[in-house]
Amino acid sequence: MTAPGVGPITAMAVTAAFDDAERFNRSSSAGAYLGLTPRRYESGEISRNGRISKSGDRFARKCLYEAANAILSRKLGGPRLREWAQAIAGRTGPRKAKVALARKLAVTLHAMWCTNTAFREAAMA
Template structure:
């Protein structure tokens, strides 16, 4: 629209199409062009919602994914992506090996005893799972408002280095925690001071919000 000199104010997803149509209503040619694009957008959004509903339904029926979602920031996509990518947790002798498998550990150059340099993360393995873990870590650090030991650790790390490095570190820790939960059959407890009833209520509320009628 900027090409035609049309600028939009901030608008939400629901009212976007109507605002755009009103902005181009004075020009018949532009209106017809934009209408075709909006129709394509509506069709894509409809199919996206259908696919997302199928994912949510699958996650809702899987006990392990629901257990992963006890972790703040971890939603249906992150839980299902991690589970399907790992497939068999016994492939990894230690839980911390999972972080390296998904490229969340630093590259390292060593030569004898004099050179030992750590670089950026290797970005090996499944990029989709790595991104899902990073987004889960970002949600935990920025959107989760309650007390959580992993969040507190990440925020402290961010003050010493940077928010981006802290988010990567939390994503790495989430991968380790999820694998450990899988192999041991345990549950996540982010706030050691919270009671069992409080943790259950928080988990139930989160699943009801993310899983909707399938919760």
């Protein structure tokens, strides 16, 4: 996989976690499958987002987080992706920005796998 920050170990971990490219109807479900989306808490009239759910493959989630960390700290990938994550970091903090970027990478990697295409930053940001 040719996405920035994603090396052979991360690619194999994500591929092994997804197991089959046809597992999800939409690629946006890939982030939730790996536990990179916020958990919902609802009771009566109160509804709020919590921390990430941490369901799914722990190693793949860790690898994607490290890929996001590499993109933000080592200037890997294109400027649009990094600017998107830095804008989130300015609003919510760097750790939440890395998790958001890891989720975006998971969705993109699944879409790349399903369509058998190379990484395009313009389609991501």
